[in-house]
Amino acid sequence: MSQTAIHVEGISKLYRLGERQRYTGLRHLLEDAVRAPLRWLRPRREGGETKKGAQEIWALQDVSFDVQPGEVVGLIGRNGAGKSTLLKILSRVAKPTRGYAEIYGRVGSLLEVGTGFHQELTGRENVYLNGAVLGMGKKEIARKFDEIVAFAEVENFIDTPLKHYSTGMMMRLAFAVAAHIEPEILLVDEVLAVGDIAFQKKCLGKMDEVAKGGRTIVFVSHQMNQIRRLCPRAIWVDRGGIRRDGPAAEIVGEYEAAMTSGETSESRNGTGVKAQFLRWHLVGPEGAQTNLLADDGPVAVRFLVKVNQAFRNAVHGIGLYSSDHQLIWGTAVNDLDFELGRIEMVHRLPTLPLKPGAYWWRVTLWDEEGLVDDLQCVPEMLVVTKPATHYRDEWAGVLNIPSEFSLLEVSGNDRSVGDPLDRVHIAARDDSTHPHRIVDGGCQSDVATTAVRSAKWSGDVPEERDPR
Amino acid sequence: MSVSEAQLAQQATAPPLVRIAPPKGWFAIDLREAWNYRELLYFFVWRDIKVRYKQTFIGASWAVLQPLLTMAVFCLFFGKLAHFDSHGLPYPIFYYAALLPWTYFSTALQNASSVVVDQQQVITKVYFPRVVLPFSAVISPLVDFGIALAMIVVMLGYYRMVPTLAMLWLPVFLLLAILTALGMGLWLSALNALYRDVRYVVPFLVQFWLFASPVAYSSSIVPARWRWLYGLNPMAGVIEGFRWSLSGHGQPPGAMMVASAAAVLVVAFGGLVYYHAMEGTIADVV
Numbered sequence: 001m002s003q004t005a006i007h008v009e010g011i012s013k014l015y016r017l018g019e020r021q022r023y024t025g026l027r028h029l030l031e032d033a034v035r036a037p038l039r040w041l042r043p044r045r046e047g048g049e050t051k052k053g054a055q056e057i058w059a060l061q062d063v064s065f066d067v068q069p070g071e072v073v074g075l076i077g078r079n080g081a082g083k084s085t086l087l088k089i090l091s092r093v094a095k096p097t098r099g100y101a102e103i104y105g106r107v108g109s110l111l112e113v114g115t116g117f118h119q120e121l122t123g124r125e126n127v128y129l130n131g132a133v134l135g136m137g138k139k140e141i142a143r144k145f146d147e148i149v150a151f152a153e154v155e156n157f158i159d160t161p162l163k164h165y166s167t168g169m170m171m172r173l174a175f176a177v178a179a180h181i182e183p184e185i186l187l188v189d190e191v192l193a194v195g196d197i198a199f200q201k202k203c204l205g206k207m208d209e210v211a212k213g214g215r216t217i218v219f220v221s222h223q224m225n226q227i228r229r230l231c232p233r234a235i236w237v238d239r240g241g242i243r244r245d246g247p248a249a250e251i252v253g254e255y256e257a258a259m260t261s262g263e264t265s266e267s268r269n270g271t272g273v274k275a276q277f278l279r280w281h282l283v284g285p286e287g288a289q290t291n292l293l294a295d296d297g298p299v300a301v302r303f304l305v306k307v308n309q310a311f312r313n314a315v316h317g318i319g320l321y322s323s324d325h326q327l328i329w330g331t332a333v334n335d336l337d338f339e340l341g342r343i344e345m346v347h348r349l350p351t352l353p354l355k356p357g358a359y360w361w362r363v364t365l366w367d368e369e370g371l372v373d374d375l376q377c378v379p380e381m382l383v384v385t386k387p388a389t390h391y392r393d394e395w396a397g398v399l400n401i402p403s404e405f406s407l408l409e410v411s412g413n414d415r416s417v418g419d420p421l422d423r424v425h426i427a428a429r430d431d432s433t434h435p436h437r438i439v440d441g442g443c444q445s446d447v448a449t450t451a452v453r454s455a456k457w458s459g460d461v462p463e464e465r466d467p468r
Numbered sequence: 469m470s471v472s473e474a475q476l477a478q479q480a481t482a483p484p485l486v487r488i489a490p491p492k493g494w495f496a497i498d499l500r501e502a503w504n505y506r507e508l509l510y511f512f513v514w515r516d517i518k519v520r521y522k523q524t525f526i527g528a529s530w531a532v533l534q535p536l537l538t539m540a541v542f543c544l545f546f547g548k549l550a551h552f553d554s555h556g557l558p559y560p561i562f563y564y565a566a567l568l569p570w571t572y573f574s575t576a577l578q579n580a581s582s583v584v585v586d587q588q589q590v591i592t593k594v595y596f597p598r599v600v601l602p603f604s605a606v607i608s609p610l611v612d613f614g615i616a617l618a619m620i621v622v623m624l625g626y627y628r629m630v631p632t633l634a635m636l637w638l639p640v641f642l643l644l645a646i647l648t649a650l651g652m653g654l655w656l657s658a659l660n661a662l663y664r665d666v667r668y669v670v671p672f673l674v675q676f677w678l679f680a681s682p683v684a685y686s687s688s689i690v691p692a693r694w695r696w697l698y699g700l701n702p703m704a705g706v707i708e709g710f711r712w713s714l715s716g717h718g719q720p721p722g723a724m725m726v727a728s729a730a731a732v733l734v735v736a737f738g739g740l741v742y743y744h745a746m747e748g749t750i751a752d753v754v
Binding site: 015088089090091092093094095096097098099100101102103104107109111112115116118120121125128129132133134135137138161 | 752
């Protein structure tokens with residue numbers, strides 16, 4: 001008999017919005033205590049009576065599916081479709097309101113990297129703590145410790161408190177611990193999106209390895225290329241239910257097609273009612289709609305909005321994120337009035353010099369009553385510029401800007417060096433306005449020395465040891 | 469990979485089944501599961517202890533200094549100036565023996581009442597039996613307690629007081645203090661997750677409780693026939709018990725202890741039930 005690894009049967013989850021605010025105030029507490037003594041001591045059970053002001057949202061409704069042992073399944077869908085809620089229930093962080101799930105095997109869940117990390121503790125101590133939180137035993141961690149540290153490439157800093165780590169190092173250490181839990185069933189929520197591109201590749205490689213090791217993986221991602229690469233099967237979660245379930249290539253294609261065609265779909269947080277972002281595109285050289293950016297601009301990004309109810313004084317926000325969820329650029333526009341119909345929002349940027357890779361746009365629309373819509377754009381914007389980069393990816397950042405470098409000779413009166421001469425001219429000009437300053441060789445050489453030092457320093461300040 | 473495959477093969481014989489379903493029942497704490505997570509409990513305690521004295525100048529000396537300084541103040545005002553009755557015990561012994569369990573209790577209670585909120589990052593991202601948290605919160609101050617306990621040995625030596633067999637009762641009184649902190653901590657931590665008001669209530673609670681316990685004074689000022697009622701404050705029994713067992717002087721707190729023990733069991737059991745009832749919804753609300 002072939003036994004399933006995960007069996008999900010009719011799972012539903014009810015959340016109440018606005019409930020928390022109602023409960024946290026002392027005034028409400030007293031009111032409730034007066035109105036119904038002892039009721040306030042009672043935990044709020046889902047499915048109980050609803051009080052006014054608490055908006056009920058079914059984050060998941062009647063979700064059923066099976067995952068066989070060794071399967072790698074990608075969960076895709078819009079923000080707020082219910083993917084993360086589903087993963088939270090499977091990892092037992094949240095309880096379902098209805099339905100049940102059965103899981104056969106040791107579960108490791110990775111809803112976040114670095115859960116339980118403590119800034120004051122050293123890297124070593126945090127590996128143990130994080131490992132324990134993720135379900136590893138002390139012996140197991142001790143056995144894998146060297147492997148974890150080597151994977152994270154933080155050998156020299158392992159006994160340094162975490163607060164002195166760079167974000168990149170911390171993320172690498174966190175993922176390294178996570179990558180070494182070896183459960184039979186692994187639940188992963190968009191955590192591969194950490195660190196620089198080189199490290200991401202390493203993580204994907206590790207995931208591949210884990211998958212080939214015969215373990216079951218359920219994996220949430222907004223990066224369709226990751227899903228295509230890692231998962232033979234994909235489940236498309238939409239409005240709290242399963243919309244499609246099948247081969248990843250097919251499902252991802254349909255999903256992307258639906259997103260680019262600007263299909264309407266409401267999400268669980270109540271957005272998309274008054275207006276909804278339908279799709280986005282860049283305008284290519286021949287006016288073609290595209291998600292490819294082949295040069296560094298100028299760029300025009302367009303977002304199609306469908307307005308269902310007119311509203312006024314709206315605020316529109318836009319953000320551009322790198323694949324590791326770092327905000328690269330963002331802005332907001334105030335005082336917008338919307339009439340019924342379809343509107344295209346256009347943002348023009350004179351230049352957008354980005355390193356090659358996947359980026360994504362996020363657009364929001366707010367009015368006086370709150371969030372109207374929020375879209376994490378699908379598909380990603382693929383930048384295919386020619387990289388002007390150092391061979392080590394982690395020094396590259398996101399900006400693709402060619403730079404010039406020169407070394408300056410340091411000598412008192414050497415006029416053969418071009419650059420310090422310019423500085424002398426500037427200094428001399430300055431001098432005319434500051435008669436008390438004396439320009440001599442010494443001053444000039446100071447300038448030059450500083451220049452050389454800073455140039456050397458910037459090329460020489462390794463954040464950590466070069467692993468190569 | 470070979471190690472993990474061996475593990476997998478080992479486990480493959482009987483894959484553990486986890487059933488995820490809506491919460492039900494009013495008392496269904498899976499104690500065996502909680503026991504399986506004892507290693508995590510150990511790590512939480514270990515982290516608490518490590519973190520507490522990081523970047524402090526005198527480190528764990530604080531564990532002794534806190535009760536010692538409070539003792540000095542009490543000796544001066546309640547002893548030298550107000551001449552409170554101390555059962556013929558030297559004031560330093562009288563106060564330090566009481567401050568030992570009290571310092572532990574107040575630290576443990578404050579730790580436990582905020583532990584769920586403090587650990588919300590972990591709670592919303594990883595599963596483990598939530599009951600591990602208040603346990604870890606009342607266990608970690610025991611290290612400080614141990615350090616402070618060593619100090620009283622020095623003091624007893626100074627006053628040439630010889631330990632008696634009454635000393636053997638000390639673990640019982642300590643256990644009672646732990647259970648009191650745990651029982652109250654279970655209630656307060658779960659309530660704190662729902663109502664952040666608890667954060668402001670706890671310091672007052674601790675302060676009132678200090679006055680309601682025989683720390684600064686002796687319980688002999690309470691009329692004998694009301695002493696059992698006074699004993700409903702479990703810390704009353706604990707503190708008098710500590711004085712008696714450490715010094716070997718006076719009477720063991722008999723009737724008061726029985727009332728204290730009963731009160732603790734009720735509070736702790738109720739706390740466990742309430743905490744468990746909250747467990748299912750905690751991740752949704754913190």
